[in-house]
Amino acid sequence: MTQTIVVDQLIEQARAATGLETFDSDSYREGLDILVDGFNAQGAPEQAVERMKGSVIQALATRLKTTDFLARHPQLLERPIERPVFVFGIPRTGTTLLSNLLAADPARRSPLTWEIDDPVPPATSATLTTDPRALARLEMEKKMLEAMPEMGKYYRGSAIYPNECVFIMANDFKTLMWESRGKLLGYRDWLFETDMTSAYEYHKQFLQLLQSEAPGTWNLKMPSHALWLDTLLKVYPDARLVWTHRDPLTATGSFCSIISLAHNSFAGGAKDKDFIGQNCLYQAQLHADRIMDTRERLGEERIVDVHYAELTTDPIATMRKLYAALGDEFTAEAQAGMQAWLDDNPQTKFGKHEYKLAEFGLTPETVRPVFERYLSRYDVAVEG
Template identity: 75%
Template structure:
């Protein structure tokens, strides 16, 4: 593969690797072209890990499209009353999603099956499929080699993962932008029509639920940016917004994005600070705009402080708001997960605004509207 990434070459390689031709339309192409323009300009295109991610997304789109072509009846199976968790990045969406996933009455897209969806697993093999077992072994070795990664993201092959990795197949997700300086892609993504990405997202779930159905629990902070479009595709969706001190959240956001940039090239801390602050405020503002239009009750609020102080009580309250039964099985699953995953299990993630050219005085004004609207427990930075 050349040092300059060319969309036509990547597409041809994915088709050759899978023996498949049909991408199910070309809605992915505009985003791919804009993204590669940024990657080529910032030098990220030379990174083999990034190249592998691009290929995996193209190949998975080919595989899921082929699976649906062979099983067209799946497109008629509903995705009913899914729960979407979102918020400003680094506000507890991962913790909340992991707790929801322990409820046997719920269905979450697991990390391994998002990465390797075809053939889809059965309900009985979601955690025992050979692909899951292989990923768990790889994960164990990776964490042993880089234990500090556990500070930033509580993940596992058999834990739920973000919708970014599904919507990546339509090349409309901020996940791609987190791999380097991509200002053109970011600006395009924040203004483009996201309908095709959410339509593809639904098709993906229809593949995964073929032999493993259930009420979906889904998570992506940047759903915050596109709630109107989300409801066009999922009109009965239940929406859950997480809250946390935006000063701490922004510092944490900068930290994790710097990890992404560092994995593919040099880190420009000042750029990351400016970009993360802009994006974090945009997440908050777009949710508030949505609530102004649709009413406060259309979205359920969950506070990070409540999840930290008394997680079981916070989850019981959430279930009441969702209209779901908080069963003894759900509570036991959540408590077991909490016991196995204590806070700071892999060390504490330190938040440092100054490292990214930010300060309380520069960050707080960006969230004036948010802080005047919600009572969020201050954490300090």
């Protein structure tokens, strides 16, 4: 018999694990209830259910810890987040590469994978990459890559590299990370229409915690910021916005491949690849359309464009151009840091990520017309 996840039980397990009782608000609850209802309806196997439970408990526990820390240090909520840079776009368009290059500039600040997962107590500027929690994660990462070296093909991540805002906003249960764990159309459709203010307010508080002993100008990345730019700007009115562009056919194929991995882990296998194809295509189009809609309201110059083809062909020149558009100085230290990262992370370091549209019931002839508005407006390099 398939296990059923009970939300109240997971909340109590998170409280027991942390020894903490109080959440800053109940804004997380609606999304969590909708998510769990949809997940339970899938009838996932026991191993997938246990994995999902663990993820939910971790998110709730992190929320409890950040609530407690900020309640004990309320002055941190008075410290501003000034002129943060947000990178977004259709999924799989080079947002990770751009985020890693920005993080290689020693004058900038990015939320690192390990500190997103374990933010309390926050690290100092001197210990961002040497904190025992970071070192433990690096060792775990090393063992995982030794066991499954193919994982490096899919995502260029590390415990001490920047990671996506999706893992911060997951603690408010308003993020596409949760939707990727199965056929969760109810949660997806709710997420695309709900008020995201609480998720961005929590996101800001999370950064205020992280910057308490390690300040800097924030670089932030999540493709699906594209979906909620008006809300983002309500919480971060002086944010600088960067849109990455790539051939949407290639991006959609890669997006399908990544989501199929999540289904394998959390839904008992990526059995319905046609569903994955149609869902990813719909979401990719929505990302592009919502950015274009927002740009038409705010003005062309409010968003800076970066093309994946240029970023991979001449990354330093492209970053220099981006810095000029952002109004930042491209220092020798920034260039040296980026070049060192590039030297250590060639595109073929872990092999090539192979994927085909046809595997997900898609063809170039069916995908290209979906992006007619986007392709007619932006001159993206054709791949493949």
